[in-house]
Structures are given as C-alpha cells and as structure tokens.
Amino acid sequence: MSTQQKRSRPRFGPLATSPGPVPDLDVDALLDDRGTGIIVCCGSGGVGKTTTSAALALRAAERGRKVVVLTIDPARRLAQSMGIERLDNTPRPVDGLRTNAKGNRQGGGLDAMMLDMKRTFDEVVESQATPEKAKQILENPFYIALSSSFAGTQEYMAMEKLGQIHADAQADGSYDLIVVDTPPSRSALDFLDAPERLSSFLDGRFIRLLLAPAKGPARMMSAGFGLITGALNKVLGAQVLRDMQTFVAAFDTLFGGFRQRAQKTFELLQADGTAFLVVAAPEPDALREAAYFVERLGEDRMPLAGLIVNRASPIPQGTLSADEAMAASARLRKREPGSLTAGLLRLHADQTRMVEREALLRERFAAAHPEVPTAVVPALAGDVHDLAGLRRIGQLLAGA
Amino acid sequence: MAAPTSDADWSRVRLHVVTGKGGTGKSTVAASLALGLASQGQQVLLCEVEGRQGIARMFDVDPLPYAERRIATGLRHNGTPPGVVHALHIDPESALLEYLSMYYKLGRAGRALDRFGVIEFATTIAPGVRDVLLTGKVFEAVRRNSRNKGAISYDAVVLDAPPTGRITRFLNVNDELAGLAKVGPIRSQADTVMTLFRSPRTVVHLVTVLEEMPVQETADGIAELTRAGLPVGAVIVNLVRPRDISPADLEAARDGTLDASRVATDLEEAGVDVADGLVDGLLAEAHDHAERRALEDAQRAVVAQLGRPTYELPRLAGGVDLGGLYELAADLKKQGLA
Numbered sequence: 001m002s003t004q005q006k007r008s009r010p011r012f013g014p015l016a017t018s019p020g021p022v023p024d025l026d027v028d029a030l031l032d033d034r035g036t037g038i039i040v041c042c043g044s045g046g047v048g049k050t051t052t053s054a055a056l057a058l059r060a061a062e063r064g065r066k067v068v069v070l071t072i073d074p075a076r077r078l079a080q081s082m083g084i085e086r087l088d089n090t091p092r093p094v095d096g097l098r099t100n101a102k103g104n105r106q107g108g109g110l111d112a113m114m115l116d117m118k119r120t121f122d123e124v125v126e127s128q129a130t131p132e133k134a135k136q137i138l139e140n141p142f143y144i145a146l147s148s149s150f151a152g153t154q155e156y157m158a159m160e161k162l163g164q165i166h167a168d169a170q171a172d173g174s175y176d177l178i179v180v181d182t183p184p185s186r187s188a189l190d191f192l193d194a195p196e197r198l199s200s201f202l203d204g205r206f207i208r209l210l211l212a213p214a215k216g217p218a219r220m221m222s223a224g225f226g227l228i229t230g231a232l233n234k235v236l237g238a239q240v241l242r243d244m245q246t247f248v249a250a251f252d253t254l255f256g257g258f259r260q261r262a263q264k265t266f267e268l269l270q271a272d273g274t275a276f277l278v279v280a281a282p283e284p285d286a287l288r289e290a291a292y293f294v295e296r297l298g299e300d301r302m303p304l305a306g307l308i309v310n311r312a313s314p315i316p317q318g319t320l321s322a323d324e325a326m327a328a329s330a331r332l333r334k335r336e337p338g339s340l341t342a343g344l345l346r347l348h349a350d351q352t353r354m355v356e357r358e359a360l361l362r363e364r365f366a367a368a369h370p371e372v373p374t375a376v377v378p379a380l381a382g383d384v385h386d387l388a389g390l391r392r393i394g395q396l397l398a399g400a
Numbered sequence: 401m402a403a404p405t406s407d408a409d410w411s412r413v414r415l416h417v418v419t420g421k422g423g424t425g426k427s428t429v430a431a432s433l434a435l436g437l438a439s440q441g442q443q444v445l446l447c448e449v450e451g452r453q454g455i456a457r458m459f460d461v462d463p464l465p466y467a468e469r470r471i472a473t474g475l476r477h478n479g480t481p482p483g484v485v486h487a488l489h490i491d492p493e494s495a496l497l498e499y500l501s502m503y504y505k506l507g508r509a510g511r512a513l514d515r516f517g518v519i520e521f522a523t524t525i526a527p528g529v530r531d532v533l534l535t536g537k538v539f540e541a542v543r544r545n546s547r548n549k550g551a552i553s554y555d556a557v558v559l560d561a562p563p564t565g566r567i568t569r570f571l572n573v574n575d576e577l578a579g580l581a582k583v584g585p586i587r588s589q590a591d592t593v594m595t596l597f598r599s600p601r602t603v604v605h606l607v608t609v610l611e612e613m614p615v616q617e618t619a620d621g622i623a624e625l626t627r628a629g630l631p632v633g634a635v636i637v638n639l640v641r642p643r644d645i646s647p648a649d650l651e652a653a654r655d656g657t658l659d660a661s662r663v664a665t666d667l668e669e670a671g672v673d674v675a676d677g678l679v680d681g682l683l684a685e686a687h688d689h690a691e692r693r694a695l696e697d698a699q700r701a702v703v704a705q706l707g708r709p710t711y712e713l714p715r716l717a718g719g720v721d722l723g724g725l726y727e728l729a730a731d732l733k734k735q736g737l738a
Contacts, residue, residue, distance in 0.1 A: 045563060046423025046614075073565070075613045228512055234504060240584065281423060284719070285454070314688065317681025320672065322717075328670040340658070341666035343645040344682045347689050350642065353717040381691040383612040 022366045025306035025373035027398040030275060031060040034176065037273030038166065039305070042182045044289040047281040048310040050074050051384050051393060052377075053181040054082065054112070056277075058387060059394030060177050061110035062098050068111040068169075069179040070161060072154070077385035082112045089116040089123075091165070096387050111175070113161075120157040121147040124261075133250060142247035154183040156262070163265045275305035278372075282312050282358035287365050294369050306373035308397065309362060313354040314378050322356070325349040375399065408634065408709035410737060413603050415542050415596070416558045416633070419567040419621065420607030421614045425638045427454045428720050428728065429607045429713065430560040435729035436738025438474025438483040442555035445541050446471075446487045449534045450562060455487045460722055466494035468541075468552060475726060477733075486552065488541065493519055495533040502547050503585070532573045532590050539593045542601075564606060564621040571597050571604070572628045603633030605737075608703065610637060610696035619706060634737060635708045639715040641689070641696060653690035658683055711735045 030036055041053045050071050057069035068091045071084070079085045082094050091111035125143075126134045137143050162180050169175040232241050268274065276297050280290035290307060297304045329345035336342070366374070377396045384393060410416075416433060420426030427448070434446040445468060448455050453463045459471045464487055474482035496519055513519055540548065542557045562570045569575075573590045596602060604625055608618040618635060625632050645653070652658045660679050667674050703710055713731055716724045732738040 044422060046421055076616065077612075228518060231504075231513055232518070234585070238584075240586075283423075284457075286423070316685055318675065318678045320675075320678060324672065328667070328672045331670045332666055338646060339666065340645065340649045341663045341670070341682075343642075343649070344663065344686055345667075345670075345672075346642060346644060347685055348682055350715075350717040351685055357717075357719050381688060382695055385612070 023373040025375040027375060030305055031056065031063055031065065035273055036275050037177060039179045040182065040274065040276050041180065041279050042276060042293055043279035044286050047279050047286050049279045050181050052279050052308060052310065053179050054078065055390045055393035055397060057110055057179040058390045059398065061108040064108040065177045066109050066175050067177045067179060068113065068165060068175045070113050070115055070158065071181045072115050072158065072183045074114065075385060079114060081386045084112045084114045089119045115158055115161055117154045117157040118147050120161050124160060137250045140243065140247045140250065142243050158183060159265045160261065163261060163268060166268060270301050272303065274303055276302055277305055277308055279308045279310060281310055282361055284361060287361050291365060291368060294372055304372065306375065309374060309376045311379040312376045313351060313358055315355050316348055316351045320348060322349040322352040413601060414556055415602040416556065417561045417602065417604040418558060418607060419561045419564050419604060421564050421617045424607045424609050424614050426607040427458065427560050429636050429638055430558050431455065431458050432725050432728035432732055433738055434485045434558040435472060435474055435725055436732040437556050438485045439477050439729060439733055440738065441480045442483040443552065444483060444485045445554045445557045446485055447490055447538055447541065447557060448560045449490045451491060453489065454560065458725060464489035466491060475730065490534055490537045492530045492533040495537040499533065499536060531570050532586060535571065535573055535593050536589055539596055542596060564617050567604065567621060568624040568628050568630065571630055598629050600631065603631050605633040605636055607636045607638050609639045610699040612699065615699045615702050622706060632708060635703055635706055635710045637703060637710060637712045640712045641693060641715060650690045650693055653686040656687065658686060711737050
C-alpha cells in the first residue's frame with residue numbers, strides 16, 4: 001500500500017495483506033481449559049450447529065468435564081439417543097458415555113436439555129410476580145402471543161436459561177461447562193440483539209404512553225396520545241388497544257427485573273470464561289453470515305474462540321484437474337455412453353471443482369478475518385443420530 | 401439424468417410460496433422458478449421478506465429498495481417473447497406506512513405514530529402484526545387493486561418465504577391474530593389474506609435435499625400446512641448428486657470390487673496420464689459417492705411417499721451464479737413446474 005494514501009481508520013482488505021496460514025482452532029485445548037465455562041455455538045440455519053454443540057459437549061464430558069448442553073431443536077433421532085425427546089426444560093443425564101477404562105478421564109458427565117421457550121418465559125414471570133399477578137399475565141392474549149412468537153423470544157429465552165443454569169451451577173457445582181446451541185435465527189442480529197431489543201421495547205416511549213393512562217388518569221393525555229389512540233383504534237380496533245394496556249400495566253412491575261437479567265446475561269457472555277464458536281458451511285451465504293457474526297462479536301467485545309467450517313467436501317487424491325477430467329470423460333463417453341470410467345472422471349471433476357470453490361470461499365473469509373482460528377470438518381457420508389456419530393464428529397473437530 | 405416428471409398442472413397458480421429448511425437452497429429455487437415462469441412469457445414478481453437481500457446477490461444487482469425493480473428476463477422459448485422478472489424486497493416498516501397511506505387518511509396522526517415509536521413497535525414487537533404486514537403486501541401484489549395506481553399486474557408472484565419451521569405460522573396470519581384482534585380493520589385484512597392463501601390459486605412448495613433431517617422436516621411441514629388448511633404444492637429436491645453411474649457399478653464401488661485395471665486401461669485410452677494413486681483415488685471417491693447415493697436413494701423413497709408431485713434439481717459443482725439460475729430454471733421448465 002502506498003504511503004500517500006491516508007485513511008482515518010486503518011483498513012486491512014484482502015490486498016493489504018497476503019493471507020498467511022490460518023491459525024488452527026485447537027478444540028481439545030478449549031475443552032480442557034478449566035477456565036472455559038460457557039461455549040456458545042452460533043451461525044446461520046442448516047449449518048449443523050446442533051450437532052456441533054452436542055459433539056463438543058460429548059467430547060468435553062469424555063475428557064473429564066461436567067457438561068450440560070442446551071439444544072434448541074435437535075433432530076428427533078439425535079434427541080432420542082441423548083434421552084431428551086421430551087421437552088421438559090430440565091437437564092437430563094445422557095447415558096452411554098465412554099467409561100474410564102476406555103479413556104474417559106476422571107469425573108466427566110453429560111446432561112442434555114431441550115429448550116422450551118414458552119415454559120422458560122412462564123417460569124420467569126412466575127418467579128418475578130405474585131401468584132395473582134402472574135396468573136393475570138399468563139392469561140393475557142398479548143402475553144401468550146408474545147411468549148410464543150415474538151421474533152427474538154427464543155433467542156432471549158435461550159440466554160435466560162443459560163443465565164439460570166450458570167447461576168445454579170456456580171452455587172452447587174453441578175456443571176463446570178455449559179454448551180449452548182443458538183436458535184436458527186433469521187439473522188445474526190436476532191440472537192445478539194434480543195436482550196437489547198427487549199430492553200429498548202420496555203423503555204420505549206410507546207410503552208410509557210400506554211402505561212400512563214392506566215396509572216394516572218388524564219395526566220398524560222397529551223394531544224399526541226389522543227392522536228395515537230385514535231389512529232390505533234382505527235387500524236387495530238379498540239379491543240386490541242385495551243388488551244395491550246392491560247398487558248403492559250400488568251407486566252410493568254416485571255420490567256426492571258427483565259432489564260437487569262438481560263444486562264447480566266450480556267455481561268456473562270462478555271466474560272472471560274465464555275467462548276463463542278461460529279459455525280458455518282462452506283457456502284457463500286453461511287460464510288457471509290459467519291463473517292458478520294465475527295464482526296459483531298468483536299464490536300460487542302464477546303470472546304470469539306474460532307470458526308468451525310462444517311461439511312467441507314473431502315479433498316480428492318491426485319493432481320488430475322477438473323478440466324482434464326471432464327475432457328477425458330467426454331472422450332470416453334463418445335465411445336461408450338455408459339462408461340464407468342467416464343462417470344468416475346465426472347465425479348472427480350465435480351469434487352475438484354467443489355473443493356476449489358470452498359477453498360476460495362475460506363480464503364476470502366481468512367483474508368478479511370486472518371486472526372480467526374479455524375477448524376474444518378469434512379462432510380460425513382451419513383447423518384449423525386447416535387453417540388458414536390457425535391464422537392466421530394468430535395474427533396474430526398479436534399483434528400484427531 | 402432421469403428426472404422425475406409430474407403431470408401436475410400449475411398453470412392456474414398465481415402465488416408460488418417457496419419454503420425449505422435452512423441450507424437446502426430455497427432462495428435459489430424461488431429465483432429459478434421465477435425465471436422459469438418468465439420463460440413461458442409470464443410477468444413475474446419475485447418477493448423476499450426476510451431482509452437478507454438474497455435476490456440482489458443472486459442476480460448480481462444493487463440491494464433492492466421497497467419498490468418493484470426489473471431484474472431479469474426469461475429465456476426465449478419456441479419464439480414466444482419472454483416475460484420479465486421483477487423483484488421486491490418487502491420490509492414491514494415500509495409495508496405498514498404504505499398500507500396506512502393507501503387505506504387511511506391519517507395525516508398528522510400518521511406522523512405521530514412514527515414519532516412515538518408506534519411503527520417500530522408494531523413491526524418489531526407486536527406479535528403477528530409483522531407477518532400480517534408482510535403477507536398483506538404479497539397479497540396486494542397478487543391482487544392489485546385500484547388504490548395502487550399505475551402498478552404492474554403480474555401473472556405470477558413467487559415468494560421466497562421463511563423456512564419450513566416457521567412457514568405455517570407465517571402464512572396462518574389468522575391464527576396468529578386470533579385473540580389479539582377479534583374485530584377491526586387489521587382483522588378483516590388478515591381474513592382477506594387468508595382467503596387467498598387457502599384458495600387453489602396459492603401453493604406452498606417445499607425445498608429439501610436428500611438427507612434425513614431436511615426430509616423429515618419436509619414431512620412435518622406438509623402435515624402442519626395441511627392441518628392449517630394451506631395448499632401444499634410440490635416437493636423440490638435440490639442439490640441432487642449426478643446419477644450417471646449404473647446401479648451395478650455403484651454396488652461394486654460400495655463393496656470395493658470395481659475393476660481397477662479396466663479403469664486404468666480406459667484412462668490410458670482417453671489420454672490421461674495414469675500417475676501413481678490416480679486410479680485408487682478415483683475408486684475411493686467412487687466408494688464415498690456410492691455410500692452417499694445409497695443414502696440419497698433411501699431418502700428419495702421417503703420423499704416419494706409424501707405423495708406430492710416431486711421435481712429434482714442438480715447440485716452445481718461451481719456454485720450458483722446467474723447462469724446457474726437459468727440452467728436450473730430450464731430444468732424446472734423441462735420437468736413441468738414452471
């Protein structure tokens with residue numbers, strides 16, 4: 001880069017630095033480090049977050065950690081094999097861990113839990129309000145809709161549950177490592193912003209407006225409010241506004257508590273004992289989302305441990321290029337349409353092209369984020385739905 | 401490739417909703433379907449509602465505003481002039497403001513709504529309202545009315561919809577609002593939207609890949625949609641591996657009994673330098689491929705039992721660019737979906 005160019009903010013684009021070798025993510029070191037208390041797996045949908053979380057948890061447990069894994073929506077058979085097909089919001093012990101004789105270090109254990117978002121929300125309400133008030137809230141149509149479908153509720157509740165389990169584990173020493181799977185968000189924003197969004201919702205001017213008439217009649221009946229209620233009645237109907245006011249008024253006393261909890265969870269995520277792993281597939285969209293995650297985690301000072309690229313195409317042997325293979329395949333096919341060798345060459349060409357494309361995508365990511373340690377997990381031929389499969393993924397994650 | 405064919409007739413459909421589990425390529429399929437329909441001469445609108453600007457990236461154009469933009473032309477087919485694909489990025493804030501200005505003369509109150517954070521509240525927090533706004537705009541595009549002056553009339557609208565896990569809730573705006581708004585204009589808006597969604601002019605296509613979880617999720621999605629009275633369309637199997645190795649050879653590849661010397665001879669005759677390890681490498685790749693193919697075939701059988709018209713799209717080794725979209729569009733057209 002020439003010196004005559006001055007920027008207020010240094011930029012490290014792909015042209016400024018040649019991408020050196022990407023540091024390897026040492027998964028075992030991370031799992032064995034007693035300082036690691038929380039591992040959060042995040043990434044876009046369909047990249048294998050749930051399987052990765054479960055595999056990491058199992059590997060940590062078999063290496064001697066006392067682990068609990070919070071999953072959001074595991075595949076049915078995987079959930080069954082871990083004994084958590086019931087959605088009861090309580091960690092359940094996982095059977096079938098390797099015993100000491102087979103290499104399990106002393107004292108490891110694994111519990112698993114599937115998150116029930118509505119139940120978690122209800123529990124928070126019940127723990128924060130008097131029984132009558134809780135009942136009033138739980139029956140309000142606005143609460144019912146909010147607790148089951150507000151975009152971000154699931155994300156927020158995953159964090160809430162994490163906070164609860166962490167506090168319990170600190171108190172009674174039940175776990176020394178919590179692995180969290182995050183919900184398949186519309187975007188990265190949902191997961192990181194949910195606590196903030198809930199807080200700002202609670203602080204919003206509109207909420208305060210709604211609260212005002214319920215509290216002190218007519219005091220806040222400004223011209224603005226009259227206009228708004230008029231407009232809302234017109235669009236939503238009067239009954240909606242009434243329900244909303246009842247809900248907000250009933251919820252009012254809980255707001256402070258919620259805000260505090262959201263803040264505490266946020267601090268917990270920023271703490272040293274937390275490690276974020278960004279999971280991606282070697283696809284443009286998934287890696288773009290991963291890059292976004294990495295940047296956001298940095299901005300929010302959340303500790304990033306590394307990137308896991310799942311389902312990488314296996315690298316073909318030999319040096320035959322894709323173009324050569326395709327050309328040879330075409331020649332063979334001209335002579336014998338059903339030629340096996342032609343088919344093999346076409347497979348080889350496809351495979352080579354995919355590996356090249358994936359390598360290019362990873363290089364681009366590394367050029368923009370050269371400091372992020374990376375583990376590449378080759379695609380397995382089959383689906384994972386038992387502990388043996390999870391163990392295999394764990395080995396691949398650790399590069400073992 | 402022996403593509404599965406179907407004699408299902410989609411020509412009366414005005415709204416194609418495309419959903420699928422994350423990672424199955426639903427946006428790619430939605431875009432290809434839009435291009436395929438345009439290749440029949442139809443005027444098509446491709447909508448996205450998740451704020452990802454995926455359409456802009458696929459078609460390599462600037463990020464889309466809340467306005468219908470011309471993004472591509474279909475392929476010329478048998479001399480028929482091709483139709484045009486327009487694209488629209490629907491965000492709930494703009495949809496709400498447009499809705500208010502189209503249906504209500506709110507004037508000062510409208511501005512007050514924005515100032516007091518009501519627009520933000522309604523679109524990000526109020527449950528269900530966001531979906532009513534998004535689906536409401538899609539509805540408006542399908543059934544253009546006189547209030548939207550000068551708007552283009554489309555023959556078909558393709559919606560790149562939320563993923564399978566959320567699709568029923570997203571489309572079932574009625575239920576979502578139940579208990580919240582029992583009467584009032586927003587309720588009647590939701591009712592009208594539902595009438596279209598439940599009519600034969602709408603279909604929901606599900607995109608899957610031949611792996612266990614996505615296929616399972618597709619089956620669950622179909623059951624959920626059916627329970628909600630929403631019309632299920634086709635199952636589109638995406639990212640299908642090449643199928644040009646015979647079943648007998650696949651079996652031999654799995655068992656490790658492929659004839660290495662025959663492959664070596666073929667390679668030499670084709671002028672390939674048979675270096676060390678090449679034949680072994682090819683056979684190892686064949687073994688992996690055969691294993692995956694067996695799993696794919698098992699899932700293909702499961703898909704067949706779903707009882708829906710099924711279409712298959714190949715995995716493009718080089719990834720999907722604009723050329724790839726046209727290739728997939730031609731494929732869908734050949735198979736009869738578009």
